Amino acid sequence: MTDYVLDETTREKFEGVSTATLATAMFKRGLRNQFIQDVHPVAPRGRVMVGQAFTLRYIPAREDLNTLEVFKNPSHPQRAAVEACPPGCVLVMDSRKDARAASAGSILISRLQARGVAGVVTDGGFRDSPDIGRLEIPAYHQRPSAPTNLTLHQALEFDVPIGCGDVAVWPGDVIVGDDEGVIVVPAHLAEExxxxxxxxxxxxxxxxxxxxxxxxxxxxxxxxxxxxxxxxxxxxxxxxx
Structure with a gap:
């Protein structure tokens, strides 16, 4: 079980630096692929998002398994992940870099905000992006996407290693986002x-x-x-x- 307890002093340090500076610091350690590609803020915040990664993985949808009926199941991985993501963490979604179908919409992201989640990131798209942009929670995606995720991908599992925007993300890694984008800091290197x-x-x-x-x-x-x-x-x- 991942320990989702980010030291507050470390969190404050991350809140005062940029993703560009973090990229340089990690490059010095041989880490060259930590900046999530083609992911942008839904709305610029002028502040830094910081939190440990809580992950959700999508796979290509199969029509006989991915119908409207699945959402009646309280254990549906997408719904369950929204309710399980710890306060102060960032929900990071592997949406296969495909923004044609939405990873989530404003209602689910509003729920994350109400639960105290620090932010949400997908390498796909969000529907209701104008509404999401008016929320307080930082949100990052590739581009807006009106169709439901049922059309192209289905949630499979959460709290597992994923790929997001060509970057490996392990649960507990530190996710830092600013108005340029999002970077992933391996958990064991976070303090230094x-x-x-x-x-x-x-x-x-x-x-x-x-x-x-x-x-x-x-x-x-x-x-x-x-x-x-x-x-x-x-x-x-x-x-x-």
Whole structure:
């Protein structure tokens, strides 16, 4: 059973960094394929989504098994996953990168919001996307999709390893989303990646200020000139970073 308890200090660190910075931190460790492809925010939030992954997997629909009757079963995997996803987690769906049929609609995502879920991600599409965009819960998909998922795919199982947007996602991995997209941080690396990303973000903020003042990036980014680090230390002390 996955331990869905993300340390609050680590969560706060992730909330202050970007997916771009996290991608660089993981690239340093040889992880090159952690950014979920072709997945975008339904509506930009201007804030960072953070939570451990709770997964749901779809397979191609088979007409004799995937009828309207299946939704009368309280154990239907899609409905059960919505009710089982722990508060503070992110529901991540493997929809086979197929947005022709909806992974979910506004009612199910409203239920996730009411249950305190931190966000929802699919590599397929959502129906009712204008309504979802007005909810508080961060939601990410490939593109809008009006048809029901019954037409093309069916929910099979949840809380298992999946693929989402060509990225492997294990239950408990840390999912971070911003206005650029969504990245997956392996659970066992979460604390060290978060700590490093905070340091990287501080230096990048310093660099951005210096560049806008007209300073050259040579010796500054990366910090190959010792003076750059000396200037950064003074900037950090002055800005409480």
């Amino acid at each position: 990646i978060a700590a490093e990303a905070v340091e990287m973000t501080a230096y990048e903020d310093f660099v951005a200020e210096e560049v806008l003042k007209g300073r050259s990036i040579v010796g500054l980014y990366p910090a190959t000139n010792p003076k750059s680090l000396e200037d950064f230390a003074r900037w950090r002390a002055a800005n409480g970073r």
